[in-house]
Amino acid sequence: MSSDTLTKSAAVPETPDGADLPRIVPQRRLGQWTAAVVVLVLLGLAVNSVLRNDAFQWGVVADWFTSDAVLRGLWLTLWLTAVVMVLGFALGTLLAAFRLSANPVLRAVSWGYVWLFRSIPILVQLLLWFNIGALYPQILGVKTVDLLGPVTVAVIGLTLHEAAYAAEVVRGGILAVDRGQIEAAQALGLSRWRRWRRIVLPQAMRSIVPPAGNMLIGTLKGTSIVSVIAVQDLLYSVQLVYHRTYQVIPLLMVATVWYTVVTSLLGVGQYYVEKHYARGTERTR
Amino acid sequence: MSVPNGTKVPGGTGVMVDIRSVHKSFGPLHVLKGIDLTVRTGEVTVVLGPSGSGKSTLLRTVNHLEKVDRGVISVDGVLIGYRRTGDRLRELPEREVLKQRTRIGFVFQNFHLFPHLTVLENITEAPVSALGRPRREAVEAARRLLERVGLADKETAYPRHLSGGQQQRVAIARALALEPRLLLFDEPTSALDPELVGEVLDVIKDLARRGTTMIVVTHEIGFAREVADTVVFMDDGRIVEQGPPGDVLDRPRHERTRAFLSKVL
Numbered sequence: 243m244s245s246d247t248l249t250k251s252a253a254v255p256e257t258p259d260g261a262d263l264p265r266i267v268p269q270r271r272l273g274q275w276t277a278a279v280v281v282l283v284l285l286g287l288a289v290n291s292v293l294r295n296d297a298f299q300w301g302v303v304a305d306w307f308t309s310d311a312v313l314r315g316l317w318l319t320l321w322l323t324a325v326v327m328v329l330g331f332a333l334g335t336l337l338a339a340f341r342l343s344a345n346p347v348l349r350a351v352s353w354g355y356v357w358l359f360r361s362i363p364i365l366v367q368l369l370l371w372f373n374i375g376a377l378y379p380q381i382l383g384v385k386t387v388d389l390l391g392p393v394t395v396a397v398i399g400l401t402l403h404e405a406a407y408a409a410e411v412v413r414g415g416i417l418a419v420d421r422g423q424i425e426a427a428q429a430l431g432l433s434r435w436r437r438w439r440r441i442v443l444p445q446a447m448r449s450i451v452p453p454a455g456n457m458l459i460g461t462l463k464g465t466s467i468v469s470v471i472a473v474q475d476l477l478y479s480v481q482l483v484y485h486r487t488y489q490v491i492p493l494l495m496v497a498t499v500w501y502t503v504v505t506s507l508l509g510v511g512q513y514y515v516e517k518h519y520a521r522g523t524e525r526t527r
Numbered sequence: 528m529s530v531p532n533g534t535k536v537p538g539g540t541g542v543m544v545d546i547r548s549v550h551k552s553f554g555p556l557h558v559l560k561g562i563d564l565t566v567r568t569g570e571v572t573v574v575l576g577p578s579g580s581g582k583s584t585l586l587r588t589v590n591h592l593e594k595v596d597r598g599v600i601s602v603d604g605v606l607i608g609y610r611r612t613g614d615r616l617r618e619l620p621e622r623e624v625l626k627q628r629t630r631i632g633f634v635f636q637n638f639h640l641f642p643h644l645t646v647l648e649n650i651t652e653a654p655v656s657a658l659g660r661p662r663r664e665a666v667e668a669a670r671r672l673l674e675r676v677g678l679a680d681k682e683t684a685y686p687r688h689l690s691g692g693q694q695q696r697v698a699i700a701r702a703l704a705l706e707p708r709l710l711l712f713d714e715p716t717s718a719l720d721p722e723l724v725g726e727v728l729d730v731i732k733d734l735a736r737r738g739t740t741m742i743v744v745t746h747e748i749g750f751a752r753e754v755a756d757t758v759v760f761m762d763d764g765r766i767v768e769q770g771p772p773g774d775v776l777d778r779p780r781h782e783r784t785r786a787f788l789s790k791v792l
Contacts (some may be wrong), residue, residue, distance in 0.1 A: 423639060425635070521685070522645070
């Protein structure tokens with residue numbers, strides 16, 4: 243090829259279909275293929291060993307999967323997760339507002355709360371609340387043990403724990419909103435509440451939803467810890483069964499599959515919530 | 528005019544903005560060192576000056592986005608941000624300040640449109656929520672404003688899908704939707720690509736022709752020459768000189784004005 247044709251073809255191809263141009267050959271990705279084959283073989287071996295291992299007793303799993311005891315436990319796990327999320331984020335939002343306020347006392351209180359409740363392991367906290375009667379035998383004239391049953395203790399403990407994390411998530415979301423947005427809203431005379439509700443929160447949600455989705459899934463699984471104070475959630479329900487029947491593995495598989503199913507559904511929900519709050523900010527790919 | 532709880536201050540008829548010995552510091556940084564400025568109703572005042580001279584801060588004190596440390600500012604005969612009791616100026620509650628701001632439109636350098644709201648929602652938000660206008664009325668007014676800034680076909684677009692010049696025109700329409708007595712522009716074309724500056728300046732010139740009272744902080748000398756009734760040159764927190772554009776721009780009396788103009792022209 244003479245240097246003359248080279249310059250010409252670089253500018254505009256002479257022929258419309260560029261027939262005289264060299265063909266582009268993509269690089270061969272041998273490494274990629276090898277890695278894929280190795281991983282698939284390993285995965286196949288793992289799946290095979292699970293399906294062929296009779297000790298899993300998949301028949302027993304199927305028998306218990308939709309039994310009343312398991313469904314009751316699942317239901318408790320679901321509503322406990324929902325209540326803890328709602329209360330935790332409500333308290334967390336309040337704490338975030340405190341932390342971002344101009345009032346140094348509120349800021350310090352919020353900081354102190356987050357510091358304390360992030361420092362105490364949730365298991366330790368639940369046991370403390372469960373035994374709170376030792377500290378305060380009576381609350382408002384009622385015996386503490388009557389007032390705070392295991393389920394109430396679970397809600398309180400998990401909520402206080404959740405709020406500390408939620409506070410940081412919400413605070414991060416609010417800080418991610420451009421300061422100019424608030425100024426523009428102030429310049430337009432929008433009230434404090436309206437600025438928060440209509441301008442700041444919807445924009446903060448974009449950065450709140452992904453970590454909140456993470457927390458929701460974490461909380462769903464984390465509620466299994468309440469089995470230590472004999473609250474009959476999904477885990478404790480299957481434990482009650484296998485303590486009777488000694489079918490430990492298949493019943494743990496019942497819980498495992500349920501947790502996986504619910505987590506997957508939550509992931510789908512998160513996708514749509516994220517899409518909703520991405521209005522007007524879609525990235526062009 | 529009457530604004531609830533507004534305190535009338537003396538000022539000649541036809542004075543829209545009266546700024547008297549305003550001081551402002553950010554920590555150790557003394558940004559405004561005693562500013563006196565009067566803007567007459569229906570006039571366009573253009574503020575020029577090097578960056579850091581305090582011109583944006585001055586503009587932001589006029590609608591109380593920045594609190595002043597000393598001095599008084601009144602707009603349309605009403606003290607901004609304070610009420611006078613005897614020899615004291617008491618800070619107004621936020622609700623009152625917000626009400627005052629609805630009479631003063633502010634256009635930002637970076638537009639600050641609400642990205643999650645459509646163009647139409649951006650414009651109707653304040654009339655509906657701050658002035659309590661019926662939504663239908665606000666929508667009709669917003670459409671008229673969009674037509675005026677040449678964006679009638681963009682009402683359902685989100686800000687991100689508009690060019691910078693279009694965004695700034697929406698921001699101007701948003702400020703106008705409150706039917707303000709005074710418009711403040713903080714470097715409205717500084718964030719724009721050069722070819723988009725003209726369309727925004729055209730909208731501002733149109734407002735000037737309609738007799739809108741405006742204070743415009745800008746670096747556009749040509750615009751100042753064409754539109755301004757008064758040009759104010761600021762440097763180091765003080766007004767160095769002010770007057771008709773023919774005087775300040777063509778026959779500056781002060782050395783610092785000359786030095787600045789020789790750099791930007």
